[in-house]
Amino acid sequence: MAKITFVEHNGTEHSVEAKNGLTVMEAAVKNNVPGIDADCGGACACATCHVYVGEAWLGKLDKPSAMEESMLDFAENVEPNSRLSCQIKMSDALDGIVVTLPESQH
């Protein structure tokens, strides 16, 4: 189990526990965290689970795939720490990860 803190665009925080192997997107959806739409259900096909990853954890993530990079390229308000949360699998190394949510997913 590892802890994830989601910070909504308005600053509201949601901390949830996620099993290893679960994606950050799945943890958000399971726990009714608002602000992650995940329209395609986790196939890296829609870019509606966009998050900004806290600097301390950014380097611990696997590099984005070419597909994820392409999708992010056309998402709105992308920053250097933007990722698609359906592509981030939880592990002990990511315990405590903080992700901030964009104002909207479109």
Place this chain on the structure above:
Amino acid sequence: VLVGVGAIPNDEIAKAAGLDCNNGVVVDLAARTSDSSIFAVGDLTQRPMPLYSRSVRLESVPNALEQAKAVACAVVGRPLPAPEVPWFWSDQFDLKLQIAGMPFDADEILIRGDPNTAKFAVFHLKQGCIQAVEAVNAAPEFMAGKQLVASQKPVARDKLVDMSISMKQVAV
């Protein structure tokens, strides 16, 4: 062998309740049926699609999600979200299919990339504007195409079929 059999909307209950039906339960942009206290969402609805100036029955998850959001807004009295470009996806082994828009009234088809490489996109245009894009392992073409379907900005044909020009530049 691929067999496409289609689907027939099960609208018997709606018909029995006296709701307008025409190849599906007829709803407005808020997914409200002809009875203002009843909403219907998903594959069985015949819904307006302002982008194409017609009504359609769409069998897709994003359609149901879009309508669900519209119903939630209607119920709590919020303005409806802007209409979305219909889109579809499927992963078939190593092929990622992403489709945006509907090829209604298209008068031209342009292909970007080489279909023999399993990485290409088919654009359907109407008077120089993209109505739909069918992308195979081609996320930029899908994403940019979806934005161009929404904006209905005329697109430069020569750039669209030139793989040396990025979709970002095409979409400008």
